[in-house]
Amino acid sequence: MRYVKVMDNIAKDITRDGVANLGDGYQKTDDMQRADAILVRASSLHGMDFGPDVRCVARSGAGFNNIPIDECARRGIVVFNTPGGNSNAVKELVVGMILVNSRDALGGMRWVLDNVEDPDIVRDAEKNKKAFVGREAIGRKVGVVGLGAVGSKVANALLHLGMDVYGYDPYLSVEHAWELSKHVKRVDSMDELCRDADYVTLHVPSKEDTRRMMGTHELSLMRKGGMLINYARADIIDEDAVAAALEEGQLGRFVCDFATPKTTRMPRTLITPHMGACTFEAEEHCAGMAVQQMKDYLEHGIVRNSVNYPDCDLGPCRTGGRIVALHANVPNMIGQITAILAESNANIQRMANEAQADSAYTVIDLDQFVEVETLERLREIPGIYRIRKITPLAQRSDFKGICQ
Ligand SMILES: NC(=O)C1=CN([C@@H]2O[C@H](COP(=O)(O)OP(=O)(O)OC[C@H]3O[C@@H](n4cnc5c(N)ncnc54)[C@H](O)[C@@H]3O)[C@@H](O)[C@H]2O)C=CC1
Numbered sequence: 047m048r049y050v051k052v053m054d055n056i057a058k059d060i061t062r063d064g065v066a067n068l069g070d071g072y073q074k075t076d077d078m079q080r081a082d083a084i085l086v087r088a089s090s091l092h093g094m095d096f097g098p099d100v101r102c103v104a105r106s107g108a109g110f111n112n113i114p115i116d117e118c119a120r121r122g123i124v125v126f127n128t129p130g131g132n133s134n135a136v137k138e139l140v141v142g143m144i145l146v147n148s149r150d151a152l153g154g155m156r157w158v159l160d161n162v163e164d165p166d167i168v169r170d171a172e173k174n175k176k177a178f179v180g181r182e183a184i185g186r187k188v189g190v191v192g193l194g195a196v197g198s199k200v201a202n203a204l205l206h207l208g209m210d211v212y213g214y215d216p217y218l219s220v221e222h223a224w225e226l227s228k229h230v231k232r233v234d235s236m237d238e239l240c241r242d243a244d245y246v247t248l249h250v251p252s253k254e255d256t257r258r259m260m261g262t263h264e265l266s267l268m269r270k271g272g273m274l275i276n277y278a279r280a281d282i283i284d285e286d287a288v289a290a291a292l293e294e295g296q297l298g299r300f301v302c303d304f305a306t307p308k309t310t311r312m313p314r315t316l317i318t319p320h321m322g323a324c325t326f327e328a329e330e331h332c333a334g335m336a337v338q339q340m341k342d343y344l345e346h347g348i349v350r351n352s353v354n355y356p357d358c359d360l361g362p363c364r365t366g367g368r369i370v371a372l373h374a375n376v377p378n379m380i381g382q383i384t385a386i387l388a389e390s391n392a393n394i395q396r397m398a399n400e401a402q403a404d405s406a407y408t409v410i411d412l413d414q415f416v417e418v419e420t421l422e423r424l425r426e427i428p429g430i431y432r433i434r435k436i437t438p439l440a441q442r443s444d445f446k447g448i449c450q
């Protein structure tokens with residue numbers, strides 16, 4: 047039995063009746079000391095005491111600034127996310143917010159609610175509607191910051207609405223470049239993006255170079271009375287600068303997904319409670335990806351969509367035994383590992399080694415399992431964070447197939 051600590055309401059069918067529906071061989075636990083894996087959405091894991099057996103954290107969602115990924119890497123804990131799994135949900139809400147807030151739809155709705163008792167509401171509505179005149183989005187300049195899973199979809203959708211779309215993303219991936227319409231005008235700086243923009247919408251992860259990237263200078267370049275949309279993370283904007291721009295009228299409207307003590311006091315601001323990804327479709331999609339990635343890792347040592355280790359997929363183990371090593375990306379690790387295996391007469395059938403930044407991942411399929419003492423010797427190599435022993439398919443009680 048493997049135990050999973052489920053931190054958030056991941057998706058209805060996954061946490062039905064409070065019991066994780068993770069499939070045979072898995073059980074939900076509240077006890078971190080017993081957990082083999084953690085399933086999380088936006089709850090913060092910073093400062094949390096991970097139990098000794100936690101081998102992976104699966105983030106059902108895109109952003110992973112709630113997880114100490116470097117510390118996890120050094121402890122041999124693989125962190126996964128679910129790239130793109132909720133991007134359509136965010137895109138739909140952002141596009142809707144841009145349209146709804148270009149018109150004073152909310153002011154109009156509020157007027158109706160305030161006048162429900164008015165017997166002449168039909169006549170008075172016609173008289174009062176002039177107070178809610180807005181603007182059309184067509185033809186207006188919008189800057190999209192970050193052209194990843196969400197940003198590329200937002201840019202394409204706004205283009206289809208007839209807007210003049212600009213995009214800024216110095217690290218644009220080939221995958222997302224393929225998805226992006228060629229009519230999105232790519233620029234090389236935030237200044238170019240913000241200059242005379244009627245709208246700026248933010249879709250970058252929270253990290254050192256993006257925190258407070260939308261500040262006084264960037265806001266001052268926008269067209270007076272423009273709109274800022276933040277469905278990325280609260281700290282991408284400089285809250286004081288946005289508050290000041292709203293007070294001065296430089297910013298006409300601010301729309302964001304993050305209720306903070308400061309945003310909730312800003313004028314002409316519409317806030318949703320971090321619900322960009324709250325659709326049944328996105329929750330199921332992300333939960334499905336997160337659970338599958340977690341199970342593939344626990345059962346087979348397959349790493350897919352990790353944010354702190356390189357991806358590595360040799361498929362399930364079809365030899366007599368598999369060892370996986372999570373280690374520092376430094377010279378001679380493979381040499382030391384294979385030397386110890388050679389001394390214990392182990393025959394390597396297949397092997398893969400991948401490295402990414404400071405972390406590396408090595409999978410070794412052997413004729414048969416090595417002794418416990420050999421595993422202990424591997425664990426003592428400086429730079430080894432964790433050694434795992436993976437049960438081959440043929441030795442699993444739930445495996446009914448023929449092992450090659
Ligand atoms: N409000 C909500 O419920 C949701 C919020 N998010 C937030 O949106 C962010 C983006 O999500 P995805 O598009 O799925 O992630 P993604 O990883 O696919 O895209 C992020 C993009 O930002 C770009 N980027 C990184 N640093 C940059 C910089 N300094 N300047 C400009 N671009 C930069 C990257 O190259 C990448 O293309 C997430 O990290 C998360 O914080 C994501 C999903 C739901």
Ligand SMILES: O=C(O)C(=O)COP(=O)(O)O
Nearest residue numbers: 087088106107108109323
């Ligand atoms: O995927 C993301 O980055 C999000 O912000 C969505 O967060 P959530 O899964 O709704 O807690």
